[in-house]
Amino acid sequence: MRVLIIEDEARLARNVAEVLRGRCSYAVDTSHDGEDGLHLALTNPYDLVILDLMLPKVDGMTILKELRGKGLRTPVLVLTARDATQDVIQALDLGCDDYITKPFEMAELVARCRALIRRSYDRPSPVLRAGELEINTATRVVGYRGRTMLLPAMEYRLLEYLALRADEVVSKADILEHLYDFDCERFSNVVEVYISSLRRRLDPGPQHVLLHTVRGQGYTLRSGKP
């Protein structure tokens, strides 16, 4: 999953990004002013935007209005020092999905991020199930056909994304967009590499049950439901 943090306090953004990458295997982009942040949010497909309200150039409330005005459906978590009920109500009414005040518990922030992303993919349960595949998004433990394992970061990231969009055809472009932040080099065949790595671990057999290639379109994770 790919997350955008718009926060002008650089070190705070860095801290949150580190934790999201480390704990959740998210790809994270950070922006330190409102103008840049708004532009990023509108031009890239993020799964979550973490938004500070007091930003230079364009403030958080305006960004919220713009995002929702342009029809962006990405969940937005507002992270701010302003805790007055008026501010909370205003932000929620302008379209944010959750609100957390500084200072905050890092673990709580992370849990809320996960919850918002789950909900945006219409997967309310933290345990993703697709056929015999079971992914506990909180612990990142993957279970398949009775075996449990921990996957390396990028593979987990890919598997989780495909599982969230189970039974959909996911294009390579989508995968690249959602798995990498700006700073990463992207090689277009890296997806194949990770897919085959996943297959090796989970779905080795001659017939691929779980991960399927859809020629010319992308990949899909089949849950086995008719």
Place this chain on the structure above:
Amino acid sequence: MMPESLRWRISLLVAGMLAIVIAVISAVAYFDQEESMRRDTDRSLRVVAGSILSEVDEPWHTGRLHEQMRSILGVRRGQWRVACRVWLDGNAAELLLSHEADSSMARWLRQVPDQYRPANDASTYFYADPGGGERYRFLWFRNVTKRGVVNVVAGLTCSQAQHEMGEFLRMLVVLGGCTTVISAVFVTLIIFWASRPLKLVALRLSGITPANLAAEDLSDVDVPTELRPFLAALRDMMLRLDKVFQQQRRFTADAAHELRTPLALAKSTLQAARLKQGAGRIDSQTMEEVVGDIDRMERLVNQLLDLSRLDEKHEPPLDEPVAVNELLERLAAQYEPMAVASHGRVTLEPMPRLQVRGNEPQLSQLFSNLLENALKHGPQGREVTIGLAGEDGMCVARVHDEGGAIAPEDLPRLFDRFYRADRSRTRATGGTGLGLAIAREIADRHGGRIDVTSNSREGTTFAVRLPLLRSA
């Protein structure tokens, strides 16, 4: 002695004045009446004297004169109503005597004191008590006739008049007293009734709390026009107080808010490190960052305390001479490293020796804050210039940086607490937004002020004006 209540004072004064006025009028009436009664008596005596004289002129026999006068003058209870004696000068025997020869009246009539003797053809009036305790009004009339100089002394008792005057006085006292008392009561009632609005206002005021200070509108209280300016002034004061309260509240909220950011930084840094490195090991970079956050909080707290001390004016200002040029030189040297670290420098223009009167640590802080602001606000790698001059009896210190234009509408707000013209830059460099506010407070306390000019050509200049002590 006067009661403290205004209403009672007014009531007493009005009652007192009423009493005095009534007393004066009564006195005038009384004496007038007395005068009038006396004139009546005197007129009666003149008539008596006149009738006696006309009888005396007639050549009556003495006995006949006696009878005649007796019938003219009248008798009451065996006594003549008018006491009189008529005699001729030089002749001890009298022509007429109203009373028994051995009575005290007769004795007195025969020895009327000479002081009352009038001139010829003249008369005197006088009061006397001819024995017996009763007061009489006498007339002594001397008339030159063909028989000689006739003396007529006639007297009427005053007891009737006195009795009547006594009645009159009683009536006046009773009437006056009642009038005074009733009027006083009415006046008191009216005054107490008229002062009801004050009570109403007092009642309304007692319901005012810091919460409804601005909301409480006293304009609906029904007060007489004289009290309206008072109410208006009261309302103004309440609004001013409310504004001050709001400023305090906002300041406290802002301060708490400002502290949250460094707190969030420190906390998130430690928590991220713990998640990444495990609880056992926190690397030194993390420690440095957190210590920096704590420093930032400490700076903010100190500045807040400074501001609150300046607000409360608890600290007595040290009233000592301060050499401004030396102060600026010291500060320039102190901040040189910081300037060098961002590839800039601090330049001191040549300065005259100028002194102001004030508190050296505070002035040092004032200029420190300006210098820090200039170094942070100005672009990297440029210079900050400090100048000093004496102008029109004021010591003017200028801190100049080449940082670009602050918008004209932002200029007056620069000195507001927590205000930052360019949010991101000052945040990054750890500014609290209080430095300029504190600088202004200090300048105010020293009887001076700070002005700022800024444009993209010349950069930004802060000019501090302080009253000059003397140039040494």
